[in-house]
Amino acid sequence: MPDTLSDRLRAYAEVAGQLDVDAVALVPGPNFTRALGQSFMSHERPFVLVIPADKPPAALLPNLELGSWQATGFDGAVFDWRDQTGYDAAFAELLSHLEITSLAVEGQVMRVFVHHALKAAQPDLRIIDAEREISALRMIKTPQDVTALRKAVQISERALTRTLKTIKLGQSEKEIEQTLVRMIFEEGADGLAFTPIVAAGDNSARPHAHARHDYKVKAGDALLFDFGAQADGFCADITRTVFLDHVSDEGRDVYDTVLRANLAGLAVTRAGVTAHDIDDTVTGVLEASPYADRIRTKTGHGLGREVHEAPYIVRGNQMPLPAGTVYTNEPGLYELGSFGVRIEDDVLVTEDGYETLTQFPKELMVISC
């Protein structure tokens, strides 16, 4: 990341120029945090930073944020609004000041009420979704970013190691999840990257399962952990699937298939490989197995300030991954009503290969409990 606020804002101005729009708008979220070096809340209060291609930036923000805002060093125009008077006038003043006719926004971050407020203030404003191009600036991680990611991963792995030692048959998924969460914080997390998935038995076949209060883990269960700590603004995202007490032949075979897919994806990873090629390789291994009908997801996604971000590792995405990209390699096989297996690494792309930030063992693990 460039070192000064004006360098960082200039990079977004260049995106506007490349997109041939008059300006880029950022709202609180990962790009906003990256640009300003500080995070802000939004909730019901609109907060917009507009960076024109060739004019100084301007911001619209809730008056209550002025103190925190000044600490960013931003020296462009500021249009603040107060709860008591509402924000319509501030949008009108902002757009009148900017004199723009087109605006690129982060479609996966900006919410419809802000979109509507912009259109209400200037009905002929052309708003385009440039999520991909705006967020692309976050794709190549700096050494400091990688340090933060590594810290988040290491906290997560220490917490998992400790949690696995506490598991007893008859515990609920929810109890195991609570142990995991407590240990994530004891190990030094600033927060959770997302609500952890702790899913046993049939629940492990739901890629985004919720831990259940009323399911007690039993011998032979697959037990899937998908979770991550947040540290210094960055997210870990790791999945491991273990078996309790014993594993069936089918469980072992499915596990081996998923692990081979994960390893095949690593083997083709180096700077310049496309997202398509990684997914094609990983998914190709799964498709060639007897379990092709259990495929439910793409291979993975970028990882950084957000737990899901560009690049999306999916067939058809011909984006070459530059060195410094961090992505998740997380093949899985899911048989609804039976069980699922997923193995997920956080992978740093390097010039001549890759480094897995996740170091937790991937050999099939059967827990005695």
Add this chain to the structure above:
Amino acid sequence: MPDTLSDRLRAYAEVAGQLDVDAVALVPGPNFTRALGQSFMSHERPFVLVIPADKPPAALLPNLELGSWQATGFDGAVFDWRDQTGYDAAFAELLSHLEITSLAVEGQVMRVFVHHALKAAQPDLRIIDAEREISALRMIKTPQDVTALRKAVQISERALTRTLKTIKLGQSEKEIEQTLVRMIFEEGADGLAFTPIVAAGDNSARPHAHARHDYKVKAGDALLFDFGAQADGFCADITRTVFLDHVSDEGRDVYDTVLRANLAGLAVTRAGVTAHDIDDTVTGVLEASPYADRIRTKTGHGLGREVHEAPYIVRGNQMPLPAGTVYTNEPGLYELGSFGVRIEDDVLVTEDGYETLTQFPKELMVISC
């Protein structure tokens, strides 16, 4: 909350009828969770539940969610899409199936990329922001909702009590925050309602401050805690401001002013009072003090599955609060560069008055440390 999925969906169909639009759309978030009895993730994957005024509902969802989706008991049409093929065709099929010309959406939840996908599939679809009307169904809390809120508040208060006993001069804000977070989880939280604010000295004057690594608390500091546990899907949101070692006359006077404002707001609370009247009363106390120029926020907001939700307690909002509403009463006074004080209760509106879910003492507290 009505007991069955079809009862709950019918309530949204009625909102569509009242708004005179063909349908209401929900996306993952608090209304979605309330309607379906289960939460879902979205990230980069569109997920939309459409409830027409007078036809059966239909859903568009990522294929990987089918297993969890079936558990909701939803029996309408489902248009699923896979990562590998994308979602454009599914949006076209959904809208072709629905035959609608207007759609009410949650403007503070739906993101622009979903809005754009809807418009791309049907350019003449009229999309209106009905955040207020859709979320209004969450405003009156059921007894079960209140039980969950009470649990979240009690966890939060036990964590604060324990944290206050550990504070030493010279600790950083960040260290104190980490202690608080650990104790929130030890006390049984499922998650954090939001990233806690632990702000001392000049940072306490920023309503949405972030805990600093490099600021060590010192004698005479105001120390503001604004935080909440999440439990059973509901959020606590409590603020207390204490002073370390001693308090200045100005600090005491500001504290007393804020407390009087908080108490005045409670005094006028009962079913039927308007949001305007509460804010007018609370803010009126602050305005009549010597510190009127330190006012930066409205009085508060609704509280439930979301930490900020309707009703917004702000002048001009003439909505009468029905019994069962839970709102935050959180007046504050903030002198930039100096210090701030905020006192926040979570208040349940009852037929003949109110109940404060927050029970933590509000008398001025000077911590010996």
